[in-house]
Amino acid sequence: MRIVVLAGGIGGARFLRGLKQAVPDAEITVVGNTGDDIHLFGLKVCPDLDTVMYTLGGGIHEEQGWGREGESFAVKDELAAYGVGPEWFGLGDKDFATHIVRTQMLGAGYPLSAVTEALCARWQPGVRLLPMSDDRVETHVAIEVDGEQRAVHFQEYWVKLRASVDAKAVVAVGAEAAKPAPGVLEAIAEADVILFPPSNPVVSVGTILSVPGIREAVAAAPAPVVGLSPIVGDAPVRGMADKVLAAVGVESTAAAVARHYGSALVDGWLVDTVDAGSVAEVEAAGIACRAVPLMMTDADATAAMARAALALAEEVRR
């Protein structure tokens, strides 16, 4: 079975681990969000691609959900001693090596997709990991501070400001001119199932879909498309998705996120059992809906979620 997953960082990576456990023989292609990417200290950092790669490759810091386990921070501390920041973004020494290799290869002319493949040769994530695009796309968030409007990089909003101020708008800068990375449209067209994991619908899955051609390919794909709600009991399972959902005028409910994607894009939608009351509302929007436990508490619970998503995909297969 060929499965395509549009994934953000931590939520996407953890879901993929469950999916691999549920269907070990499946051929999984991950289209990763690169809107979170940031250039720091002259290096290109791809948080979501790395989170998927480290999580599936066994190198992730488990509790944190991002970065490497057993990190040290000598380079960051030395940079800070020179007064070179930002200090709010925690790059560890092992992680630095990944960004150095990536930046070196990009500088030598390799596209991000080829660089990601090279990095995965070490980590063996057991999936084909593709960036959504080889072109630069950067998510910026418009905020208002002391009555003044300004735009900040997504990482500044998420990590430095901890989404403590309202997001007025979210813009994927460069997306309109970006092309899907090699293999992305083909994988979507040839998939047996397409899944939206419980990743952020605006800044993760939404950014991937904003690359011209990807949304259209998903909508036109013969495969059933099934999503898992990242909102449980009217709150994000993790992260601060409610802040960016508000910026695009979407309520933080499992049903509102399903309607945001819409029946033209998704055929099936899973909500958590606590949101079973919203199944009828989602179905009224033309999307088949089931309520199952959606908390990724451990690998078995996550594998059960993946199996439920695949079962719903079979039910709605066109």
Ligand SMILES: O=c1nc2n(C[C@H](O)[C@H](O)[C@H](O)CO)c3cc(O)ccc3cc-2c(=O)[nH]1
């Ligand atoms: O909350 C944090 N998240 C950090 N993240 C996570 C990341 O910024 C976000 O959670 C994702 O971009 C959202 O998908 C990192 C991810 C990396 O790959 C590398 C470094 C970091 C550093 C931080 C950090 O200092 N604080």
